[in-house]
Amino acid sequence: MSRAASRQVHLVRRPEGVPQPDDFALVEAPLPELAEGELLVENLWMSVDPYMRPRMTAGFELGEALSGGAIGRVVSSRHAVFREGDLVRSGLGFRDRFVSDGRGLQTLKPDPDLPLSVYLHALGGTGFTAYGGLLEIGKLKDGEQVFVSTAAGAVGSVAAQIAKLKGCYVVGSTGSDDKCDWLVNQAGIDVAINYKTHPIRQAVASATPRGIDVYFDNVGGEHLDAALRRMNMLGRIAVCGMISGYNGGGAPVSELANIIYGRVTLRGFVAADFMGAHERFLAEMTGWLKSGRIKYQETVVDGLDQAPGALIGLFSGANSGKMLVRLAK
């Protein structure tokens, strides 16, 4: 902590297709002395998520650090609220340290029975996205027929398990037999489809004999088409992401006309749409995690210099569950 510098991952080129290592650069930037009202944070964990890919095309600035969920520890403070040693959540990932005036930081008081990292996934943005997307946007009712894509991912695995907790029949798609095995034997869903070895349309059709009431979409494209052919009357499609199109190709969808007679709703959403449910989410999810009713997987890489590779790896399914970068202990 002696040298006042921050190491940061900058975006230096907008990717064409799948991001490449050269789209990023590791940059060392001087840190200012703390002024009155400021604090210095050392990041412990940071998140990489598929949603970052479209922001690399439009949203993130070139020549600046990327951003994303992070958990850090206050190492020094001249701020009235945040104290040295406090744990804080921020949107300032992709850097090892940063100076802040406190805006956008939240003090984190983790449950002592849970690992800190879950606050970046099941108890963080991805878990809340799954919870609200399924219950608030998808308006899931107990016992319905549910399909979740990227069901072994950070968002999908939580959505699939919440649906099981609500007594639903749950089909999930993922990209390897190992992930299918985890989904059926650990997460307890009804049918897991390896979309790389089984054509998704036929697999979804045969796995959903009673149709689909709620489709939690992380993929778009052929997955969405497969679901559109199976939607029940007044079904709902909560569109969380469309990873199949993030790296180009547009993920065309051909079966949208099915929504007309089926009176199906598609709704794109972000977590800001249901912030009113956040306290309830934290209470319920903490209970589910502590009782083991919601399980999770983490894929952890160490060191800020590994962050670009971790992000790139999301698009080839290198992660089982949540992909995390550990920056310090």
Add this chain to the structure above:
Amino acid sequence: MSRAASRQVHLVRRPEGVPQPDDFALVEAPLPELAEGELLVENLWMSVDPYMRPRMTAGFELGEALSGGAIGRVVSSRHAVFREGDLVRSGLGFRDRFVSDGRGLQTLKPDPDLPLSVYLHALGGTGFTAYGGLLEIGKLKDGEQVFVSTAAGAVGSVAAQIAKLKGCYVVGSTGSDDKCDWLVNQAGIDVAINYKTHPIRQAVASATPRGIDVYFDNVGGEHLDAALRRMNMLGRIAVCGMISGYNGGGAPVSELANIIYGRVTLRGFVAADFMGAHERFLAEMTGWLKSGRIKYQETVVDGLDQAPGALIGLFSGANSGKMLVRLAK
């Protein structure tokens, strides 16, 4: 009326692509003597509508009469409610006469200041679809930015004009300069796009400097893509039809990922979704028509044998406004 026979248009072959005359056959079928509780109806007008195309693939039975909205007159009755001379609405178009036990028939008491035919469009299913789709499904608010496709058609022209009555900025697409002229100079919308002479994506972009809050979709495909690029935050897309895909080709949509950060809702619907608004619709629309605030066009062909050609003509834009078949006077 002396010979007890009904002439009917049957579906005899499921079309590949655009329907052909040989997909239909004109059939004469004997009519039974009226039993107690039955009545004989002579149809005066019948409707042809784009939604009939997907039903020709699945829904209508081969070797039977097609069905669709019709208005007829009771020519003889042994029914307790319906009297000779009564006007009735039914779903039994595509035939000149039919015997009924009264189920599915509604007595029609037309406003004497309006032509009977409007009860098959502005005051019928297409008008109600426009009204409910815009207000109940699209949740239109006064003064919003609106885009309507097939805006000179039976549904679109009503939707576009209701949006103008609500103080909205309204852009409409249609397929000829004559129809554009009618839309701007008669219906009073703000911008009309001839999509056959102007690439729809660029035309929609330049016509909607303040984006789109509500898109009333009758087309799908490229029109939907053009709208998806322009949707405002929390925008709504009321999906009434996707005529661009009805005759094959699937009308692929590539821009759906735009709904995620824009938190846009797409909702497929049919008029059954908002039957609770029907009385209010009839009262409001009758007033708008009588005061001339809602204008309409009709394209009328005469004779049951012209019904297949009228239906086929919908897919090349042969209609201006509502396409109707007059069966008797």
